[in-house]
Structure formats: structure tokens, C-alpha cells
Amino acid sequence: MTDFVTGSTHSADALPVSAVDPLADLPGYLLRRAANSMMAELGTRLNAHELRISEATVLLLINDRTDLTSAEIGKLLEIQRANMVPLLARLETAGLIHRVPINRKSQAIVLTPHGRTRLDEVRAVTQKFEADLLERIPAQHRPHLVPALQALLG
Template identity: 25%
Template structure:
């Protein structure tokens, strides 16, 4: 299949991602959050990660940018580091009361933006889009040799 490069899934997904980032950034800024911080905050809230290494793996970013993000989040009063009771050389990262209080509003803003973006989609189309994107991400992770974050659904279709 010979597609115009501007009609390829990679290009279209990139455009959609940029649109979501712009929308989310504008709506999250008044709440004191950045778009890239939300996966970290959610992972800390639900216990999926509590160390810098685990957060970097979960958010699929390298350690140095994660360290910079965490330093900004700590400076902004969103997270705090506490000594790891098991490994004194390491620290556990937790949400502050401020972040815990603001996070529900931030998540509601993101969910509302997603709902608005899918306005002309049926429930079945939205579910299918999510399933297809989840499979695509798993395929891309596999190609890149990236370990999927815990809790990510794995599909063996198309292998």
C-alpha cells in the first residue's frame, strides 16, 4: 500500500498527540501541573511506582529528564522524597497534600478534553480506537525493545 507520507499513521498520530498536548497544557497550567507530570502523579497516587527509576520506566522517559522533572515537581511542592526504609541510599517519592488535592481536578480536565476530542465518535469507535492504539504502542515498544509498564494490556494479535 503506497500512502502519502502525510496520511501515514505515524504522521496522523503525531498530529493528534500534539493537539492533545496543546489542549491539555492550556487546561492544566491553571491547576499548576504540566502535561508530562500527570503520568508521574498518577503512578505515585495509585502505587504503581515510588522511585525515580520506576517512574522513568513507567513514563517511558530516560533517567536524566525524569530527575529534572522530579526536581521541578519537588520545587513546586507537588512531591517529596523520603528515605527508603529498606535501602538507605535510595529515596521514595510521594505526593504532597497539595498535589493530592489538585490531582482530581487535573484528571477531570484531561478526561473532559478526551471526551470532547472524541465527540463525533460512537462508544464502540472510541473503544476500538483505544484498543488499536494500545496494540500499536505495544508493537512499537516491542520494536524498540522497551519493557511495557506494569498493568499495560498485552495483545498477541498480529504477531
């Protein structure tokens, strides 16, 4: 059998992970491995819609807002101002967003009609993904994940 996440092929009756990998009980290490696995999975699903995770995240954040600037999106998503430039350029080239001048210095990033349609696809993908992710977690631990992760963010 092949593991859904890791792709490893240990049999089900093998020793616990920690016996073969002494790091497998460390929360920080697990956090990185789990995030990498889950983001690889999400990336694959979004790739079918020709979007990167960062691009889909921007679409979800903008939604119907018409007041967000590039710098504000970056702050909310923890993306450097400089790194927003190529990201938004790709979304603009794909016809998913357009720029509405606020003044001569700032411009709002707004979804185009096509962008709104694509956002509906993104929402379907991410909702399915989030549901699948939660289903992998045993019920008794499930309600604790979001609060625990939020605590790590401050």
C-alpha cells in the same frame, strides 16, 4: 469558521483534506498530527493549573502509591532517568511531592497532602479532556481507538 484543532480556516465544503494534503491518509502522519493537536490542547488546559503534561502524568501515576522510585516512574512512563531529575525537582519545589528514603540508595516519591489536592484537579481536567477527545470521534470508530493504540505500544 476556524477549526478547533488545526486552527486552519478551510470552509466546510472544501475538498477532502487528502486533496490538498496528500499525506492526510497516512496513519503514521495522522498519528503525529492528532497527537500534537491533542497534546497542545491538553497542555493549554493543564497550564491553567500551572502543570506540564509530564508533571500531571507523574502525579496521576503516583496517586496513593508510596513505593515508586524515580527510576520506576521513568520506566513506566518512558521518561529517561536523567530527565526525571528536573521534573521531580519542579514538583518538589511546588510542594506536590516529597521523598521518603527506602534505603541509602533509593527513595520513594510520594504525594504531599497538597499534592493529593492538586491531583484531584488534574484528574478532573484529564477526565474532561479524555471525554472531549472521545466525543470528537464518530461512534462507530470510537471503541477501536484504544485497542489500536495499545497494539502500537506492543
